[in-house]
Each structure stands twice: as structure tokens, then as C-alpha cells.
Amino acid sequence: MTDYLKLAAEVGEIARKAGAAIMAIYETEDFGVEMKSDDSPLTKADKAANDVIVAGLEALEFQAPIVSEEGKELSYATRSQFTRHWLVDPLDGTKEFIKRNGDFTVNIALIEAGKAILGVVYTPVANELFYSAPGQGAFEVLTEGGEPKKIQAASFTLQDSNLRIVASASHLNQATKDFMDKFDQPQIVQRGSSLKIMELARGNAHLYPRLAPTMEWDTAAAHAILLEAGGKMVDDGTGKEMRYNKENLLNPHFIGYGAVQEELLSC
Structure with missing residues (x-):
């Protein structure tokens, strides 16, 4: 074994x-x-x-x-x-x-x-x-x-104020802005590369909407770590956990989050 x-x-x-x-x-x-x-x-x-x-x-x-x-x-x-x-x-x-x-x-x-x-x-x-x-x-x-x-990922609810949302200055598109507008006084956390997901795993941030292209190798290692820290990364279209070794190695748009106390269906 x-x-x-x-x-x-x-x-x-x-x-x-x-x-x-x-x-x-x-x-x-x-x-x-x-x-x-x-x-x-x-x-x-x-x-x-x-x-x-x-x-x-x-x-x-x-x-x-x-x-x-x-x-x-x-x-x-x-x-x-x-x-x-x-x-x-x-x-x-x-x-x-x-x-x-x-x-x-x-x-x-x-x-x-x-x-x-x-x-x-x-x-x-x-x-x-x-x-x-x-x-x-x-x-x-x-x-x-x-x-x-x-x-350990941070525990929170979607109704909490001042949630820390990880976003990249180079990928702050309209879809990401619309996502952030759903929350009460969200705080932006900027990091590069897979360190965005590490901010979730370490409990330093709550949400990471990635509504722009990434590849499987960009996310897989950090995703595994986030899962073990109590978080998730879900396909923004289906709400299901991200999968790997697909025919097309391009990831769907996704949302990463810490130990949220409810599903992201309302988002």
C-alpha cells in the first residue's frame, strides 16, 4: 500500500x-x-x-x-x-x-x-x-x-461581510466583478499563479472565482491541497468538483472556496 x-x-x-x-x-x-x-x-x-x-x-x-x-x-x-x-x-x-x-x-x-x-x-x-x-x-x-x-481553510457563510475574495488584477473581468457584487463589502486579495488557491487553503481568503481560462496543470496540485484543507473547487457551470484528465485539458470556469457552510448555488 x-x-x-x-x-x-x-x-x-x-x-x-x-x-x-x-x-x-x-x-x-x-x-x-x-x-x-x-x-x-x-x-x-x-x-x-x-x-x-x-x-x-x-x-x-x-x-x-x-x-x-x-x-x-x-x-x-x-x-x-x-x-x-x-x-x-x-x-x-x-x-x-x-x-x-x-x-x-x-x-x-x-x-x-x-x-x-x-x-x-x-x-x-x-x-x-x-x-x-x-x-x-x-x-x-x-x-x-x-x-x-x-x-485549514477558513469557515464562513455566504452572508458574512468582508469576505476575502482572491482575484487577479489581470483577470478582473466583468464576470468576476458581477460575482463579487453579490457579497457584502468583499475585500480583494491579489496573488499570482496557484498561490491564489493556497490563500484559500491557508485560511487567508474565502473565495476565488476564476471566470477566465486555465489549464489542468495550473490548478491540480493546489486543488488537491485545498481539498485536504477542507475547501472545494467547483465547475461554475455544473457546481460539481473539478475533474482532470479530460479530453480537452482546458479547465471550465470555476469557483474555489474555503470551508463554506452552505453550497454556492445562490451564486
């Missing part, structure tokens, strides 16, 4: 090594920026981190196929045969990396039967590690070698 908590710690060390590879490039003047076919940026750091993660995961005793944003694209015919697989974003928040604002992460998730069951999120600049294991909780390690501390 797999010891998922031990596995999460091992993957956390892989994420730290990938973070070190990212930081080695972050401290130089040449990021080697190029544009991908979808007009999103790619840097030397994305590639370096991907190489570290793939080598690290392949060296584990626990074996599963790897799907990575920066890896070889796999057909759905191939992916649909997976009972489990790693889902990787070696550098989530490449735009933040290029801006040098520190809000970028390494994301590694384990997917089983369409569900994110184990997650690792590492923030290289802050040297903060978050991870989860199924049925065993979510944790943060704020210093290398430090003791893991259990994290």
Missing part, C-alpha cells in the same frame, strides 16, 4: 530542486523568453525545472506516467488509459517570473480516476512548500528543514 504522505514529502524535495534550478536563472539577466503557439511565454527556467521534475519523478519507487505543460503532448487515446498519472506545471506564473515579482510556483499533482489526490506547490522565492496526501491533511513548511504545519 502506498504511503502517500511519504510520497508527498519526496515529491516536495523534487519541487525544491526544481525551484533551485528556476532561481539559478531568475538571478541572471537572460531568461531566454520565447512565445509558445498560444502566445504564452516560455523561459529557460520552465525547461530547466521540467527536466529536474521529470528526472526526479522517474527515479521514484512509485511509478506513474507524467503529463507536463512543458513535456511532449500526449493524445487523449493514450491519456485515457491512465489509471493514475503525474500532472506537472514546472513554472506556474511565467509572467510573474518575468516581472520578477516572486508570485510563481512549481506545481506537481497526482491524478487518480480524474481526481487530484496529492498535491505539491513550492514557491521558490519565498522558499515555502505546501503539500497534501489523501485523507491525511494539507501542510505547509515555511523554512527548509522546518516542521510541517497543518493548514
Whole structure:
């Protein structure tokens, strides 16, 4: 039987090594920026981190196929045969990396039967590690070698005043504004990359409406952590928990939330 908590710690060390590879490039003047076919940026750091993660995961005793944003694209015919697989974003928040604002992460998730069951999120600049294991909780390690501390999503109701809603300045579209208008004096919390979801898992925010495009590798690791912290991430159209390894790896618009005491149907 797999010891998922031990596995999460091992993957956390892989994420730290990938973070070190990212930081080695972050401290130089040449990021080697190029544009991908979808007009999103790619840097030397994305590639370096991907190489570290793939080598690290392949060296584990626990074996599963790897799907990575920066890896070889796999057909759905191939992916649909997976009972489990790693889902990787070696550098989530490449735009933040290029801006040098520190809000970028390494994301590694384990997917089983369409569900994110184990997650690792590492923030290289802050040297903060978050991870989860199924049925065993979510944790943060704020210093290398430090003791893991259990994290818990904040408990609230939708009628509460001053709810903290995570939003990105670059994605504050009309749909997001309309969502926020449903609440009494909401407070905006701005973070980059999957750190938005970590704000929910840590209890620092209550809601995260993402009514703009994301990919599966952008959210899976943080989603797994949020679930273990007592929160949820639901498809905005169906109200059902987000699923992974779909034929199209584009996520639906979704709402992430902490330990809400009622369903989001009224939203």
C-alpha cells in the first residue's frame, strides 16, 4: 500500500530542486523568453525545472506516467488509459517570473480516476512548500528543514461581510466583478499563479472565482491541497468538483472556496 504522505514529502524535495534550478536563472539577466503557439511565454527556467521534475519523478519507487505543460503532448487515446498519472506545471506564473515579482510556483499533482489526490506547490522565492496526501491533511513548511504545519481553510457563510475574495488584477473581468457584487463589502486579495488557491487553503481568503481560462496543470496540485484543507473547487457551470484528465485539458470556469457552510448555488 502506498504511503502517500511519504510520497508527498519526496515529491516536495523534487519541487525544491526544481525551484533551485528556476532561481539559478531568475538571478541572471537572460531568461531566454520565447512565445509558445498560444502566445504564452516560455523561459529557460520552465525547461530547466521540467527536466529536474521529470528526472526526479522517474527515479521514484512509485511509478506513474507524467503529463507536463512543458513535456511532449500526449493524445487523449493514450491519456485515457491512465489509471493514475503525474500532472506537472514546472513554472506556474511565467509572467510573474518575468516581472520578477516572486508570485510563481512549481506545481506537481497526482491524478487518480480524474481526481487530484496529492498535491505539491513550492514557491521558490519565498522558499515555502505546501503539500497534501489523501485523507491525511494539507501542510505547509515555511523554512527548509522546518516542521510541517497543518493548514485549514477558513469557515464562513455566504452572508458574512468582508469576505476575502482572491482575484487577479489581470483577470478582473466583468464576470468576476458581477460575482463579487453579490457579497457584502468583499475585500480583494491579489496573488499570482496557484498561490491564489493556497490563500484559500491557508485560511487567508474565502473565495476565488476564476471566470477566465486555465489549464489542468495550473490548478491540480493546489486543488488537491485545498481539498485536504477542507475547501472545494467547483465547475461554475455544473457546481460539481473539478475533474482532470479530460479530453480537452482546458479547465471550465470555476469557483474555489474555503470551508463554506452552505453550497454556492445562490451564486
